[in-house]
Amino acid sequence: MARVLIVDDDKNIREFIRLVLEEEGYATVESTDGRDALRKIKEHPCDIAVVDVMMPYMDGISLTKEIRDIYNIPIIILTARGQIEDKELAYTAGTDDYLVKPFEAKELIFRIKALLRRYGTGEEEAPVRLGNVLLYQQNYSIKIGSKTVKLPLKEFELLYLLGKNPERVFTREQLIEDIWGLDFEGDNRTVDVHIKRLRERFRQLSVPARIHTVRGVGYSLEVDE
CATH class of the missing domain: 1.10.10.10 (Winged helix-like DNA-binding domain superfamily/Winged helix DNA-binding domain)
Structure with a gap:
């Protein structure tokens, strides 16, 4: 099963996402900020990244640009803000999808599966x-x-x-x-x-x-x- 990089400085959000993903059978790698995430993904290659926008040291937009320059994996941006300007900034940086907090666990799973299929990295299901x-x-x-x-x-x-x-x-x-x-x-x-x-x-x-x-x-x- 695919491995998901979870990047968020909020421990509760990380734990929520990790539990949701593990219930679906995904492996996870957790990180608290952008700089740490770049170290973690180098040590533990991931198939998709779920990235919060507001973080210390390196924010989610900067991290998205870095990941996009190095790795060919899909990225989902998480943010508490839903203005069109924020979406434009995220997509310009290279994100594939965008979720506004709070979000339904089910919707996150749907979006992850869709992106993995699009990138051809998800496991094929029986017809x-x-x-x-x-x-x-x-x-x-x-x-x-x-x-x-x-x-x-x-x-x-x-x-x-x-x-x-x-x-x-x-x-x-x-x-x-x-x-x-x-x-x-x-x-x-x-x-x-x-x-x-x-x-x-x-x-x-x-x-x-x-x-x-x-x-x-x-x-x-x-x-x-």
Whole structure:
């Protein structure tokens, strides 16, 4: 499993992130500031860095620049501030993603997994099977026999989540949170539109599964036997 560098001068934040990551099976390396982090990552190569902005000796923006110059790993910036100027500064420095404190543990995990997939450093998961159809999370594709079909990112993530949890009913709110994230500014109709597209793809590709509408609640997927 991937190793995550956690850089934050707040002991409670570091411990919270470490416990969350260890529950998911990740290895961790902790550091209290930017200068110490550069020493730690040299001794213990990491696959991704989670970096706080405000730290003594070397702040998170400066550390991000240093990491980006030396290592080809994804970086997530953590900050208590959410102004657009701070985001611009972080992305200019080379960060890949940005989370404002306080944040949900679940969202941090989603973002870490997404970045590891993008960089090709995450461990490949076994494909999800829907009858004779295989869903490959690594490249957002589905395979039917010898035919491989690429799906748009959000369509695939929605199908993968439903396919990994057959017959489980997801509310629209759960799907929005899991697929689009807590900061999504659209509405629940986005889910309905993507479900409609998936159903059409099921018909076109003869996928042996059905997405059921649970009236007043949300959606579930059932695989045909």
